[in-house]
């Protein structure tokens with residue numbers, strides 16, 4: 542596993558979650574997540590966050606709010622390594 546793989550995977554993570562990737566890219570991400578627990582944890586967290594936000598809030602969530610959450614998560618993950 543190289544750092545580039547992880548960078549690529551994380552760069553496409555949000556598109557993957559939003560199902561905005563084509564099939565080839567999705568397959569690549571999925572196989573990376575299968576092999577890389579670090580990226581999988583990140584992905585899993587984002588996926589849960591997304592569904593919680595969707596469940597709890599009926600109205601549109603401001604991007605600002607999501608960005609702030611992501612920053613907090615990034616800091617949390619940064620601390621661990």
Ligand SMILES: [Zn+2]
Nearest residue numbers: 546547577580
């Ligand atoms: Zn990775």
